[in-house]
Amino acid sequence: MTGAHGYGEYTTRLQALTTDVASGRPVQHHRLLASVDGEASEQLRRLVPLEYRRQVGAFFTPAPLKQCVSEMLESGVRSERYLDPACGSGDLLLAASHALPIRESLKETLEDWTDRLHGWDINSEFVEAARLRLLIAAILRHGYESQHGLRIPNASAYFANIVTRDGLEALRGQAAFAGHIVMNPPFGVVSSPLSRPWTSRPTSAAALFTYQAAHHLVEGSRLTAILPDVLRSGSRYSTWRAQVNKILIRSSLDTYGQFDEHADVDVFLLGAKVERQALSESSGEWWHTGDSAAVGSKSVDDFFVVRVGTVVDNRDPVEGPEFPFARARDLPPSGEISTPVRRRKFSRRVFEPPFVLVRRTSRPSTAQQESRLSGVLVTGQAPVAVDNHLIIASPRDGSIKSCRTLLKVLSSKPTSDWLDNRIRCRHLTVGAVREIPWTNT
Numbered sequence: 535m536t537g538a539h540g541y542g543e544y545t546t547r548l549q550a551l552t553t554d555v556a557s558g559r560p561v562q563h564h565r566l567l568a569s570v571d572g573e574a575s576e577q578l579r580r581l582v583p584l585e586y587r588r589q590v591g592a593f594f595t596p597a598p599l600k601q602c603v604s605e606m607l608e609s610g611v612r613s614e615r616y617l618d619p620a621c622g623s624g625d626l627l628l629a630a631s632h633a634l635p636i637r638e639s640l641k642e643t644l645e646d647w648t649d650r651l652h653g654w655d656i657n658s659e660f661v662e663a664a665r666l667r668l669l670i671a672a673i674l675r676h677g678y679e680s681q682h683g684l685r686i687p688n689a690s691a692y693f694a695n696i697v698t699r700d701g702l703e704a705l706r707g708q709a710a711f712a713g714h715i716v717m718n719p720p721f722g723v724v725s726s727p728l729s730r731p732w733t734s735r736p737t738s739a740a741a742l743f744t745y746q747a748a749h750h751l752v753e754g755s756r757l758t759a760i761l762p763d764v765l766r767s768g769s770r771y772s773t774w775r776a777q778v779n780k781i782l783i784r785s786s787l788d789t790y791g792q793f794d795e796h797a798d799v800d801v802f803l804l805g806a807k808v809e810r811q812a813l814s815e816s817s818g819e820w821w822h823t824g825d826s827a828a829v830g831s832k833s834v835d836d837f838f839v840v841r842v843g844t845v846v847d848n849r850d851p852v853e854g855p856e857f858p859f860a861r862a863r864d865l866p867p868s869g870e871i872s873t874p875v876r877r878r879k880f881s882r883r884v885f886e887p888p889f890v891l892v893r894r895t896s897r898p899s900t901a902q903q904e905s906r907l908s909g910v911l912v913t914g915q916a917p918v919a920v921d922n923h924l925i926i927a928s929p930r931d932g933s934i935k936s937c938r939t940l941l942k943v944l945s946s947k948p949t950s951d952w953l954d955n956r957i958r959c960r961h962l963t964v965g966a967v968r969e970i971p972w973t974n975t
């Protein structure tokens with residue numbers, strides 16, 4: 535395929551960066567850091583036409599989601615080997631590398647990681663970038679700044695298991711991989727005979743990848759995946775879910791919200807273990823995780839409609855009617871406001887007060903800080919445009935009284951404790967807010 539050809543410009547830059555490091559030329563630390571962070575996605579958008587990105591589902595995992603995956607991998611049982619069957623420029627393999635130790639020397643670390651990190655992608659330019667970025671990640675882990683002029687022994691010899699290959703084809707056949715598959719596969723709809731167990735119609739490539747990945751893993755192996763929400767909640771995927779339930783036992787399922795500001799699709803995070811023929815209780819239900827509120831007890835979802843704000847401020851055109859505009863950085867830490875002072879033109883969905891706004895980043899609570907969460911109640915009359923860094927909870931009964939009760943629930947100690955247990959990820963998900971137990975405060 536030639537559609538990602540332009541990305542070669544970026545891999546050439548990465549190559550030059552590693553050559554500079556290898557030959558002892560000084561390299562600015564921030565350039566190394568950028569190359570293992572969001573730069574690869576920025577360059578993807580600059581160098582590869584949107585039409586082709588859509589065709590092959592090339593949307594690299596953004597930093598907050600990558601952080602969630604890292605936290606899932608680091609907090610769970612560590613695996614010996616990781617495979618991403620649609621690895622792109624390696625963001626999830628980078629997340630997996632955080633869960634791997636480093637060895638005495640850079641050379642030993644690279645040899646070890648070469649054995650443990652496996653990746654496939656149909657685009658050779660992405661594969662090359664993934665290998666170079668992992669090399670840079672290993673250099674950074676060994677402390678580039680403290681080892682000025684660090685020598686890289688024959689850089690091209692490493693990451694031989696990250697190759698250009700059709701991931702779906704490669705996953706076919708007998709259970710073969712013992713380890714952990716971590717993936718954010720393409721989401722487009724495709725026709726394939728592999729979907730027969732659940733449909734004869736075109737289906738989500740992500741459904742195919744997940745089903746094939748589950749079959750490709752040997753008993754006891756693990757899967758962590760970023761998937762489109764329709765697989766979790768759509769009625770047309772109920773047979774697919776039933777098929778997957780026959781192989782995977784879910785350990786976590788977190789609804790996340792919009793993938794990022796460039797891809798307007800809601801996703802969830804699935805953590806699971808391969809246990810064939812072990813249809814357990816948690817396998818049936820795809821709405822909540824096993825560790826959510828006890829069956830029968832009420833949660834925030836029973837009283838509030840919880841959604842993510844709709845404005846992506848730096849992307850959405852400033853056009854249409856003007857509304858009060860709520861942004862995280864303009865809000866007080868907690869309490870009540872009438873109407874946000876800032877205003878913005880916006881042509882999509884706005885929200886009628888009263889409602890409670892919750893910031894999407896929330897750190898696990900510390901000893902100094904009593905509660906992990908707080909909300910801000912908006913009481914005014916006018917509809918409000920809400921930034922997508924905020925979560926909106928609108929009371930089902932439309933009352934300010936319910937919102938005030940929610941403020942108490944959010945800031946309570948039991949909610950902080952529950953969230954610290956429930957969510958591995960600092961980026962608060964809509965699903966987690968919905969599941970917060972409705973405690974008597």
Ligand SMILES: C[S@@+](CC[C@H](N)C(=O)[O-])C[C@H]1O[C@@H](n2cnc3c(N)ncnc32)[C@H](O)[C@@H]1O
Binds near residue numbers: 622626701719
């Ligand atoms: C959503 S991106 C994710 C990339 C990477 N895993 C990440 O998280 O950033 C999906 C990737 O799948 C690749 N892809 C599409 N079809 C594929 C196939 N049949 N086999 C392997 N890779 C494929 C695309 O080139 C793209 O890089």
